[in-house]
Amino acid sequence: MTDDINQILDDQETDVVVEAIGGIEPAHQYILAALEHGKHVITANKAVIAIYLKEFTDAAEANNVKFYFEASVGGGIPWIQGLEKALRIDNVNSISGIFNGTSNFILDQMSRNGETFVKVLKKAQELGYAEADPSADIDGYDVANKLCISADIAYNIDIKDHQDLPIFGIRNITCSDVKYFQQKGFSVKLIGRTRQSGNKFDYAVEPALFLNRTLEANTPDNYNLISLNGDTIGKLDFFGQGAGMLPTANAVIQDILDIKEQKSHLKRNFDKRMEYCPELTKGNYLVRSKTDVRGLLKNYELSQEGAYLMVHQIPVGEMHQIMKVVLKADKSAFMVNVPSQGAVA
Amino acid sequence: MTDDINQILDDQETDVVVEAIGGIEPAHQYILAALEHGKHVITANKAVIAIYLKEFTDAAEANNVKFYFEASVGGGIPWIQGLEKALRIDNVNSISGIFNGTSNFILDQMSRNGETFVKVLKKAQELGYAEADPSADIDGYDVANKLCISADIAYNIDIKDHQDLPIFGIRNITCSDVKYFQQKGFSVKLIGRTRQSGNKFDYAVEPALFLNRTLEANTPDNYNLISLNGDTIGKLDFFGQGAGMLPTANAVIQDILDIKEQKSHLKRNFDKRMEYCPELTKGNYLVRSKTDVRGLLKNYELSQEGAYLMVHQIPVGEMHQIMKVVLKADKSAFMVNVPSQGAVA
Numbered sequence: 076m077t078d079d080i081n082q083i084l085d086d087q088e089t090d091v092v093v094e095a096i097g098g099i100e101p102a103h104q105y106i107l108a109a110l111e112h113g114k115h116v117i118t119a120n121k122a123v124i125a126i127y128l129k130e131f132t133d134a135a136e137a138n139n140v141k142f143y144f145e146a147s148v149g150g151g152i153p154w155i156q157g158l159e160k161a162l163r164i165d166n167v168n169s170i171s172g173i174f175n176g177t178s179n180f181i182l183d184q185m186s187r188n189g190e191t192f193v194k195v196l197k198k199a200q201e202l203g204y205a206e207a208d209p210s211a212d213i214d215g216y217d218v219a220n221k222l223c224i225s226a227d228i229a230y231n232i233d234i235k236d237h238q239d240l241p242i243f244g245i246r247n248i249t250c251s252d253v254k255y256f257q258q259k260g261f262s263v264k265l266i267g268r269t270r271q272s273g274n275k276f277d278y279a280v281e282p283a284l285f286l287n288r289t290l291e292a293n294t295p296d297n298y299n300l301i302s303l304n305g306d307t308i309g310k311l312d313f314f315g316q317g318a319g320m321l322p323t324a325n326a327v328i329q330d331i332l333d334i335k336e337q338k339s340h341l342k343r344n345f346d347k348r349m350e351y352c353p354e355l356t357k358g359n360y361l362v363r364s365k366t367d368v369r370g371l372l373k374n375y376e377l378s379q380e381g382a383y384l385m386v387h388q389i390p391v392g393e394m395h396q397i398m399k400v401v402l403k404a405d406k407s408a409f410m411v412n413v414p415s416q417g418a419v420a
Numbered sequence: 421m422t423d424d425i426n427q428i429l430d431d432q433e434t435d436v437v438v439e440a441i442g443g444i445e446p447a448h449q450y451i452l453a454a455l456e457h458g459k460h461v462i463t464a465n466k467a468v469i470a471i472y473l474k475e476f477t478d479a480a481e482a483n484n485v486k487f488y489f490e491a492s493v494g495g496g497i498p499w500i501q502g503l504e505k506a507l508r509i510d511n512v513n514s515i516s517g518i519f520n521g522t523s524n525f526i527l528d529q530m531s532r533n534g535e536t537f538v539k540v541l542k543k544a545q546e547l548g549y550a551e552a553d554p555s556a557d558i559d560g561y562d563v564a565n566k567l568c569i570s571a572d573i574a575y576n577i578d579i580k581d582h583q584d585l586p587i588f589g590i591r592n593i594t595c596s597d598v599k600y601f602q603q604k605g606f607s608v609k610l611i612g613r614t615r616q617s618g619n620k621f622d623y624a625v626e627p628a629l630f631l632n633r634t635l636e637a638n639t640p641d642n643y644n645l646i647s648l649n650g651d652t653i654g655k656l657d658f659f660g661q662g663a664g665m666l667p668t669a670n671a672v673i674q675d676i677l678d679i680k681e682q683k684s685h686l687k688r689n690f691d692k693r694m695e696y697c698p699e700l701t702k703g704n705y706l707v708r709s710k711t712d713v714r715g716l717l718k719n720y721e722l723s724q725e726g727a728y729l730m731v732h733q734i735p736v737g738e739m740h741q742i743m744k745v746v747l748k749a750d751k752s753a754f755m756v757n758v759p760s761q762g763a764v765a
Contacts, residue, residue: 151653153505157498164673290659293638307666308496314635314657321652328509338683 080105084112091334093327094118103127110134110142117330119146119323122211125220129233129345143330143340148174148221151322152315153329154301158228159341165305167229171268174221176297176317177205177212178245178265183295185253186262192248204297204318214244215265215280222267222280229303230271231347234278240351241395242280247409252363255382256284256411262292263411270356274348277355279391283412284361290314353392359415360386360394364401364408371397385413425450429457436679438672439463448472455479455487462675464491464668467556470565474578474690488675488685493519493566496667497660498674499646503573504686510650512574516613519566521642521662522550522557523590523610528640530598531607537593549642549663559589560610560625567612567625574648575616576692579623585696586740587625592754597708600727601629601756607637608756615701619693622700624736628757629706635659698737704760705731705739709746709753716742730758 080101083089092109094116096102102123109116111134118124124131124147135142145155161167173179177199184195196213199205211217219242223234234240245265256263261284269278285292290312294300299317304310316322333340361383362368362375369375374387386394394410401408425446428434437454439461441447447468454461456479463469469476469492480487490500506512518524522544529540541558544550556562564587568579579585590610601608606629614623630637635657639645644662649655661667678685706728707713707720714720719732731739739755746753 152656153502156505157502160498160501160674163677164670288632288638288640290635290638293633293635295633305670307670309661309664309667310659311497311661312657312659314655314659316654316656319654322654325509325650325652329505332508336684339681 080108084108084114089114091115091117091331093331094120096120097122099123099126106131106142107134110138110140113138113140115141115143115334117143117327117334119144119327121147121217121220121224125223126235128224128227132343132345141334141339143333144224145330146323146326148224149299149301149313149315150176150317150319151325152299152301152313152317153326154225154313155228156340157311157313158225158303161303161305161308161311162229162341165307167303167305168272169268169270169304170222170225170229170302171266172301173264173291173294173299174218174267174301174317175212175265176299177209178218179294179299180204180297181213182245182248182253182263182265185248185250186257189250189254191250192246213246215242215267218242218265218267218280222269222278225301226269226276226278227345228341228343229269230276230349231343231345232276232349233345240278240280241353241392243282243395243398243410244280245282247407248282249409251382252409252411255380260287261285261413262287264291264294266291271349272355275350275352275355277352277391279356279395279412281395281412282410284414286414353396354390356391357388358391358394359388359413360410361413362386362398362401362408362410364405366401366404366408368397368401368408371400425453429453429459434459436460436462436676438676439465441465442467444468444471451476451487452479455483455485458483458485460486460488460679462488462672462679464489464672466492466562466565466569470568471580473569473572477688477690486679486684488678489569490675491668491671493569494644494646494658494660495521495662495664496670497644497646497658497662498671499570499658500573501685502656502658503570503648506648506650506653506656507574507686510652512648512650513617514613514615514649515567515570515574515647516611517646518609518636518639518644519563519612519646519662520557520610521644522554523563524639524644525549525642526558527590527593527598527608527610530593530595531602534595534599536595537590558591560587560612563587563610563612563625567614567623570646571614571621571623572690573686573688574614575621575694576688576690577621577694578690585623585625586698586737588627588740588743588755589625590627592752593627594754596727597754597756600725605632606630606758607632609636609639611636616694617700620695620697620700622697622736624701624740626740626757627755629759631759698741699735701736702733703736703739704733704758705755706758707731707743707746707753707755709750711746711749711753713742713746713753716745
């Protein structure tokens, strides 16, 4: 037991360091120092990996040690391994999923019990699912980190080079929103998704509607559901506990055993050049705002009961840009992606 | 290209043999001969593995080669690897799943379109999902083989020592059955499941009802959904294409790469002694028969509209034994497991 990082770094008998501090600094410095001292490093810290994955990987390579991070995305779900395995022989053309258990718990409780966002968030905090500052979970940053890591691996890129990727959270969702979506046969989920085409990729974190007979709509409580689509493997979904003490510890121990058994993971340099393309994917959206946003939109109609604008086939990046403008005038504005097979308005 | 197995066995340059013949013999002899000639063997042949897994594993061990079979259960789903990985540090206390795409396609089509079993089976045969002799798929033997292999690995046993395990298929399901289950808020699926407790395990292949808001109920078309429950990892589900040319080939190539990269799989001797216990799990069942079966049952009631007997909390093994007797008098009799949270009758 020590609170001195140098004692760990200088200990010749320590060959594996598990970083469980969280946050960016000093985790970043400690991980890097451990790798440079010739120690394998394992971490569940998605925030620091989302930024420094390439730096850590390069340092591990240079020092002939391993940097593993299965627990960082999907907790106990063997997602990183599943993705890396698929990539060994397949082209993974898209990834999507429910990456955040806290937001899923909140949306699930709102749907089941008709409770308000604020009330359910409080319950989540009491249960230990949500932090005192819940922003990372409900504003989409936690999903964004996990999606970054997944896309980095899938496309062999360093996504942090790309600024200002579209992220829209669930802070503004109301009971009436949830009830309206339910009446139309949908469940609402906070999702992350990315897709590649040629040398371009898209990327979005946003609330999205799913028809009731989909796996996403039926992912309950604080569970995660993460999917990939590969050219030969087709759609492959992983479902399980995305967080929690035991599942997270399980994933960390798995990584330790991989090091012990010399099971190497997929080698990635994260040096491929790809362009983030805000127009690569178009989508339908329901937009709710107290201000008149019709001047910003082209192809839209008013929903039957008048509370929403249904926006048709707008580039995902453009829709997110518009919502940034809308939020400045109306802090309570909300939008949700609508699948093309479901006519909501 | 050769049709002479000895040419393959005697070829010094061949170090990996992929068996894609199917069936028990000569696949069994060929696999064994290849292992004894010092060649790694990969197969997708669940029927032969369900019987000879221990023999093949022992032969591989004795000849210092690998015997891998990811494609045999769940096709392109990394199920065997996921199960083996979980077992590395966890106690897997139960396994359950939709292991057979053909029967899932049939039940899904009957539910969606209200078509008869015979009509949908014909469609499945035209699409190439079902064989000319569909018995393995619809009578549960394919599921039984996959469940055998999964239980062998999970419990480190040789399940083929256990005779007469409960298997009940979907051959007798009717449009009215499906419609009745739907009215009560359920989907029907053909599932395999096993659970261990102490030195005992149970095992059953049977039609089962699932509430509409479960992952099982929402597994469409010819997809598979296979789940494990571990002490630390909790519930972990794998969803994907359980069969088909590309997903199966993908899994075979993955095994070839594991051999190339010297990634060893979990070591199992399949020599643990466990007792199959027909009373380990109790269940509720709906039973439909033209003959009067009430003399065989204790705790039951007639369903509202009179077509079914609802049997409460009967040992699973006993229920299957009773149905064997019933089927002798009424070849069209049907039964389905009902979850305890759902009151059907």
